[in-house]
Structure formats: C-alpha cells, structure tokens
Amino acid sequence: MGTEAAMGMRTVMGTDPRLTWNLAHDVSEVLEYHFMVNALLAGSLVAVMAGLLGWFMVLRRETFAGHTLSIMAFPGASGAALIGVPATWGYFVFCVMGGLAIGRFSGGRGRSWSEQSALIGAVQALALGLGFLFVSLYGGVLGDLNSLLFGTFIGISDGQVLTLLLIAVASVAVLLALSRPLLFASVDADVASARGVPVRGLGVVFLVLLALAVAATSQITGVLLVFALLLMPAASAQAITARPGLSLVLTVAIGLVVVWLGLGIAYFSVYPAGFFVTSISFAIYVGVQVWVWARSMALREIQVSEPPTEGVIA
Amino acid sequence: MFSQEFMRNALLAGTFIALACGVSGWFVVLRGQVFAGDALSHVAFPGALAAAAAGVDERVGLFGATIAVGAGIGLLGQRSFAGGRGGGAAAPADDTAIGAVFTFVLGLGVFFLTLFSTSSGGGSGIQTAHTLFGSIFGLGSGEARLAAVIGLGAVLLTLAIARPLLFASVSPDVAGARGVPTRFLGIAFIALLGVVAAEATQAVGALLLLGLLAAPAAAAHRIVGNPYVGIVLGGLLAVVAMWGGLALGYAVPGLPPSTAIVGIAVGIYYVSTIVA
Numbered sequence: 001m002g003t004e005a006a007m008g009m010r011t012v013m014g015t016d017p018r019l020t021w022n023l024a025h026d027v028s029e030v031l032e033y034h035f036m037v038n039a040l041l042a043g044s045l046v047a048v049m050a051g052l053l054g055w056f057m058v059l060r061r062e063t064f065a066g067h068t069l070s071i072m073a074f075p076g077a078s079g080a081a082l083i084g085v086p087a088t089w090g091y092f093v094f095c096v097m098g099g100l101a102i103g104r105f106s107g108g109r110g111r112s113w114s115e116q117s118a119l120i121g122a123v124q125a126l127a128l129g130l131g132f133l134f135v136s137l138y139g140g141v142l143g144d145l146n147s148l149l150f151g152t153f154i155g156i157s158d159g160q161v162l163t164l165l166l167i168a169v170a171s172v173a174v175l176l177a178l179s180r181p182l183l184f185a186s187v188d189a190d191v192a193s194a195r196g197v198p199v200r201g202l203g204v205v206f207l208v209l210l211a212l213a214v215a216a217t218s219q220i221t222g223v224l225l226v227f228a229l230l231l232m233p234a235a236s237a238q239a240i241t242a243r244p245g246l247s248l249v250l251t252v253a254i255g256l257v258v259v260w261l262g263l264g265i266a267y268f269s270v271y272p273a274g275f276f277v278t279s280i281s282f283a284i285y286v287g288v289q290v291w292v293w294a295r296s297m298a299l300r301e302i303q304v305s306e307p308p309t310e311g312v313i314a
Numbered sequence: 315m316f317s318q319e320f321m322r323n324a325l326l327a328g329t330f331i332a333l334a335c336g337v338s339g340w341f342v343v344l345r346g347q348v349f350a351g352d353a354l355s356h357v358a359f360p361g362a363l364a365a366a367a368a369g370v371d372e373r374v375g376l377f378g379a380t381i382a383v384g385a386g387i388g389l390l391g392q393r394s395f396a397g398g399r400g401g402g403a404a405a406p407a408d409d410t411a412i413g414a415v416f417t418f419v420l421g422l423g424v425f426f427l428t429l430f431s432t433s434s435g436g437g438s439g440i441q442t443a444h445t446l447f448g449s450i451f452g453l454g455s456g457e458a459r460l461a462a463v464i465g466l467g468a469v470l471l472t473l474a475i476a477r478p479l480l481f482a483s484v485s486p487d488v489a490g491a492r493g494v495p496t497r498f499l500g501i502a503f504i505a506l507l508g509v510v511a512a513e514a515t516q517a518v519g520a521l522l523l524l525g526l527l528a529a530p531a532a533a534a535h536r537i538v539g540n541p542y543v544g545i546v547l548g549g550l551l552a553v554v555a556m557w558g559g560l561a562l563g564y565a566v567p568g569l570p571p572s573t574a575i576v577g578i579a580v581g582i583y584y585v586s587t588i589v590a
Contacts (some may be wrong), residue, residue, distance in 0.1 A: 063409040064349040114346035118532035121348040122580045125525030129576035132522070136570050224356070225424075227417035235410040271428050278421025285414050 030267050038156045039220075039263055042164050046217050047229055047255035049168040052175055053213040054230035055251045056206060058238055060186045063231060064117055065102050065207060068124040069214040070226040072098035075131035076215075082138045088163070091215040098127060099211035103204035156219075164216055171212045174205075182206060183244065220259075225274045229255050232281040236288040254284060315564055323458035324450045324571070328556045330465030331518075332526060334510045336552030338472050339531030340545045341503060345483045348528045349409055350387050350504060353416035354511040355523035357383045360423030361512075367426045376512040383419065384508030387412055388501035450518065450560070450571055457516070464513050469549070471506055479503055480541055518572045525576030526552050533586035555579035 030036050057066045072094040080090025101123055175182075185192040185199045193199045217226040237250035262277035269276070315321055342351050361379025362372045453461070472479075481489040482496040490496045514523045530551035534544045559575030566574075 058410055061409055063413040064352070067349070067352070067413060114343055114348075115532065115535065117346050117348040118343045118528045118535070118583075121352060121524045121528030122532065122583050124352070125522060125529060125576045126580045128522055129525065129573040129580075132519075132570050133573040136573075137568060222424075224420045225417055227413050228421065231410060231413045231417070235414060272424050275421050275425045275428075278418055278424075282414060282418035282421070 026268075027264075030264060035155060036263070036267060038158065038161050040260065041161050042156050043220050043259035043263055044256055045161070045164045045168045046220050047233075047259045048252050049172060049213050050217045050226070050229040051233050051251040051255040052172055052248065053210050054234040055237070055248055056175070056182060056186060057210055058231065058234040059183075060203075060206070062207075062210070063227075064120050066210055066214060066230055067227065068102065068120050068127070069095050069098050069207070069211045070218055070223050070230075071124050071131075072127050072211070073215060073218045073223045075127050075134060078131050078134035078138060082134045088160070088215075088219070091218065092167075092212065094127070095211035095215040096208055098123065099207035100204065103207040160219070164219070167212055167216055171209050175209055178202065178205065220273075221277055222274050225278050228274075228278040228281040229258065232285040233258065236285045239288050239292050254281075258284070315561070319455065320451050320453070321560070321564060323453045323455050324560055325557070327453055327458040327461035327465075327516075328450055328560055328575075329553055330462040330469070331510075331514050332552040332556035333549045334465040334468040334472075335514055335523070335526035336530045336534075336549035337469050337545055338503075338507055338510050339527040339552070340534055340541075340548040341472070341476075341479060341483065342507065342527055343531045343535055344480075345503075347504070347507070348524070349412055350384075351507055351511065351527045352524050353387065353412045354380050354384055354504075354508050355515060355527075356416050357419045358512055358515040360419050360426060362515075363423050363426040367429050373512075373516075376515060377509065379419070380508035380512040380515075381505050382508075383415065384504040384506075384511075385501055386415065388504040450516075451563070453516070461513060461516060464509065468506060468510050468513065472503075473545075475499060475502065476542075476545065518575055522572045522576050525579045526555065529576075529579040529583040530555060533583045536583075536586045536590040551582055552579065555582060 031040075054066070057063060073091045076090035076092070076094030077087040078090075079094065080087045102120055181192070181197050182202050184195075185197050185202050189199050214226055214230065217229050221228055233254035234247075234251045236254055237247040240250060241247045258277055258281045261280050262273055265276045266273035316325075339351075342348055357379045358376050361375040361377075363375070364379070365372050365375025368375075478489070478494050479499050481492075482494050482499045486496050510527075511523055514526060518526060531548040533551055534548035538544050538547060555575055555578040558578045559571055559573075562574040562578075563569055563571030
C-alpha cells in the first residue's frame with residue numbers, strides 16, 4: 001500500500017512533514033522532492049487528458065462504458081504480472097481491447113439502451129473474472145492489489161511521466177481533430193448520421209481514446225477511483241454552463257485543482273491520495289449540484305411571486 | 315463432489331443467490347439499471363470495511379451500505395426523471411450521479427481500509443480480496459442457510475411486486491395515471507436490489523455480481539418476449555451458470571469458482587446473441 005511506501009520515504013527524508021502556517025514554505029517543501037514533482041507532473045497531465053475525454057463521456061452518457069474500461073486495468077495488470085511484462089503494458093492493451101469490444105458490439109442498430117447496458121455489464125464481468133483467474137494463476141500474492149485498485153503517487157519515474165506525456169499529447173490531438181464531428185454525433189446522432197457523419201466509427205474511436213485516458217488516470221487514482229478525474233469535473237462543469245468551450249476549460253481547471261490539492265494534502269497525511277482526490281472532487285460536484293438546484297428554486301420563486309398583470313393579457 | 319460439506323453449502327447458498335440474481339436481474343435489464351446494480355455491488359465493499367473498522371459484523375455493513383445507496387440512487391433517478399431529463403423508461407437513469415456517488419463511497423472505502431489496516435495491523439490485503447471476489451467455498455453451513463433464506467425472500471418479494479413493477483417499467487406514465495405508485499415501486503425495487511447485491515457479494519464477490527445480474531437476464535430478454543417466461547428463464551439460466559461454475563471450480567485446480575460462474579453466464583449470453 002502507498003502509505004507504507006510514504007512512511008518509508010519519510011524516514012529516508014529524516015523529517016516529519018507537517019503543515020505550517022507558512023503556505024509558501026509548505027509548497028516549496030513539497031516541490032523539493034523529486035518524487036512529488038513527478039507525481040504533480042503526472043497528475044496534471046492526467047487531469048487535462050481525463051478532463052477533456054471525460055467531458056465527451058458525460059455528454060455521450062457513456063459513464064458505464066468508462067467505468068467498465070477502468071475495470072479492464074485489473075485483468076491487464078494481473079495478466080502482465082503473470083507473463084512477466086510491465087503492468088503498464090497490460091493496462092493499455094486490455095483497456096484498448098475493452099474499448100474495441102464495447103464499441104464493436106454495442107453500436108448495432110436497433111439495440112436499446114437497456115440491452116446496451118446489459119452488454120457492457122457482461123464485458124465488465126468477464127474482464128473481472130479473467131483478472132481474478134490471472135491473479136490466482138500468478139500465485140495469489142496480491143502485494144499490489146490495493147495500490148492497483150486505489151492508486152499510488154509514490155515512485156512515479158521520469159520514464160513514466162514521459163510515457164504519460166506522449167499518450168496525453170497524442171490522444172488529445174486526435175480528440176481535438178475529431179471534436180467537431182464528435183460533438184455533432186454526440187448531441188444528435190440521427191441528424192449527424194443523415195448528414196454523412198460516420199457516427200458509429202466515431203463512437204469506436206472515441207471509446208479507444210477514452211480507454212487510453214482511463215488507463216493513464218488509473219495509474220494515479222487507481223482503477224476504482226478514475227471517475228474522480230474523469231467524471232466529476234466534467235459533470236460539474238456541464239452543470240455550471242451549457243457552452244461547450246467554456247465548460248471544457250472549466251473541466252480542465254477543476255481537474256487540475258483537484259489533483260494539486262489532493263496530492264498536496266496527501267503529502268502531509270498518512271491517508272492515501274485517492275481518498276483526498278475523490279473527496280475534493282465529490283465536494284465540488286455536490287456543491288455545484290446544490291448551487292444549480294438553489295438557482296432553479298430561486299428562479300421558480302420569482303416566476304411564482306410575480307402575478308400576471310391583466311393589462312398585458314388583455 | 316457432494317460428499318464434501320463445503321460443496322453442499324456452496325450449492326445451497328449458490329442456488330438461491332443465483333435465482334435471486336436472475337429473477338431481479340430480468341427487471342434490472344428491462345429498466346436499464348445495470349449500472350445501478352454494478353454501483354451497488356461496489357459499495358458493498360466499503361460497507362463491509364466500515365463495519366470491520368468499527369468492529370461490527372461484516373454483514374451489517376454490507377446490507378446497510380447497499381440498501382442505503384440503493385434507496386439514494388432510486389431517489390436521485392426519480393428526481394432527474396421528474397425533471398424531464400430522461401425521456402422514457404428506456405433512457406439511462408442519471409448515470410453521472412450514480413458514477414459520482416459510488417466513486418465517492420469507494421474513496422471512503424480506501425480511507426476505512428487504511429484505518430482498518432493501521433489499527434489492527436496486516437491482513438488487509440486478504441480481507442480486500444475476500445470481499446471483492448467472494449469465497450463461496452468458504453461458507454459455513456449456518457451462513458449458507460441464511461444466504462438461502464435471504465435469496466428465497468428476495469425472489470418472493472420480486473415476484474410479489476412483479477405485475478405492478480412490470481407495468482411501471484414498461485409504461486411509467488400510463489401506470490402512474492392508473493394509480494400505480496411508480497415512484498415508490500422504483501425505490502422499493504432498487505432497495506431490494508441492494509439486498510440481492512449484498513447477498514451475492516458473499517458468494518461471488520462484490521466485483522463479480524454483475525455477471526449473474528446482467529448476463530443471464532439479458533440472454534432471457536433475447537430468447538423470449540413473454541415477461542413471465544422471461545423471468546423464470548432468467549432465474550434458471552443464472553442457476554445453470556452457478557451449478558456449472560461450482561462444478562468446474564471444484565474439478566479444475568487453480569480455477570476460481572467466481573471466474574467459472576461468470577464465464578459460463580457470459581458464455582450463455584454470447585450464445586443467445588448469436589442464436590436469437
């Protein structure tokens with residue numbers, strides 16, 4: 001688990017990190033350590049990538065697909081351990097395969113939402129079953145299970161940051177190139193398809209991009225908590241404004257704030273980063289929902305309290 | 315195989331859990347609530363951990379968490395439905411809300427895990443694996459009987475509300491106009507699903523519940539259109555997957571029964587998509 005690693009790290013450092021009243025000093029203390037700089041770099045890259053792809057995921061109502069893709073990291077990592085290759089390879093291979101499987105089978109015509117969600121569920125269950133099989137074949141010592149599920153930010157190497165950078169740049173570039181037709185296809189699939197937009201092909205490509213983002217995110221937050229960066233910032237931003245450009249920018253901004261705050265607090269705490277990242281993100285999400293609700297209530301109040309003037313009606 | 319006591323316990327508990335999953339799963343698929351069921355299976359894990367951290371029986375946390383979150387999702391879904399964001403029973407329930415809630419609850423789970431492992435020291439990895447993947451071969455005879463009773467109760471409750479629930483699922487507006495309490499039924503059903511999820515968690519694990527809930531029921535939906543035949547078929551297919559998986563898990567060393575059960579369930583669904 002990340003906590004023990006963090007404790008070990010602190011013993012090496014010889015100091016006990018403690019929050020002081022001097023915020024600038026605290027920030028500079030955090031940035032003194034190479035592993036924290038790497039964690040913040042990787043976290044920022046992931047926040048941008050997950051925010052942009054998550055924004056489209058929320059718009060397309062593919063949250064369940066996104067969750068299923070995150071589960072793919074489990075058979076990926078355990079399969080990689082079984083055949084002795086780096087876990088990251090397994091993550092990415094299985095996530096992309098999962099994206100292709102969902103896209104291949106769920107896009108068919110005449111399939112209702114209910115059947116589609118059943119199919120995604122079946123894909124996810126199978127992936128979990130495979131992962132469990134790999135784990136038990138591997139020998140059953142699940143030393144890394146918790147950090148796989150809930151993430152760790154300790155010990156991210158320079159090479160990993162570079163890999164994340166390459167993947168983030170590539171997938172965001174493809175997303176931006178496709179963003180106009182993808183937006184069209186997501187908002188109104190029927191009209192887009194009538195206008196000659198390859199809706200189904202775009203759907204599959206999007207799922208593969210989403211799979212890459214999920215695999216990258218799960219390296220920071222763990223498999224089970226990817227939605228903290230993938231879903232909640234995008235859902236919050238879309239609730240605040242309906243304008244696509246503005247809410248995309250907001251999504252990325254919220255994601256960055258969540259990662260920086262979460263990692264910063266985790267550095268000074270014994271509890272894992274995943275908990276803080278998720279809680280901060282969820283607090284923002286709930287806050288936005290309450291604000292939207294209160295605003296709609298206030299609007300309704302105004303409409304109710306203003307009696308119609310008879311002169312206008314006549 | 316039947317001379318082993320753990321095998322008899324596994325068969326007893328497994329049969330009724332599978333029946334409950336298959337029968338309620340038919341409505342889950344009909345209502346497009348597979349994601350909600352999935353979320354329920356995930357929150358079972360933090361629930362169990364919270365109970366373990368507090369020193370209470372694991373099952374209290376399991377059932378408490380799943381039923382509470384189930385009712386919460388039911389309320390949230392109803393609210394968004396009333397707000398007109400859905401558009402018919404076939405539209406997804408508020409999936410962003412479901413995703414956000416269960417991720418937060420899982421985040422709490424990490425917190426409890428740390429709390430638990432630092433206070434009692436070690437063994438947490440095994441605990442995690444146990445709750446996440448279940449250990450049907452490890453059930454005692456008392457636990458197995460309790461699981462069978464709860465499974466049977468869930469099946470009977472589902473059947474008792476089957477007729478109005480079917481009406482409310484297929485055509486909520488008409489059902490509402492005819493005086494069917496659609497809102498109450500929606501919440502009651504998802505709370506019932508919470509009970510099934512908590513129960514199945516002990517047999518196939520929190521993360522593998524989905525295979526029993528979604529795959530046999532989806533196959534039943536493909537094969538027959540008649541609702542009552544479909545419900546029965548969903549239950550039967552789930553039981554077949556359970557028995558087959560248990561037998562395979564017993565016969566093949568190294569193959570976890572959970573994997574075999576889910577593998578057979580998904581296999582049945584895959585065949586049904588080719589045939590029907």
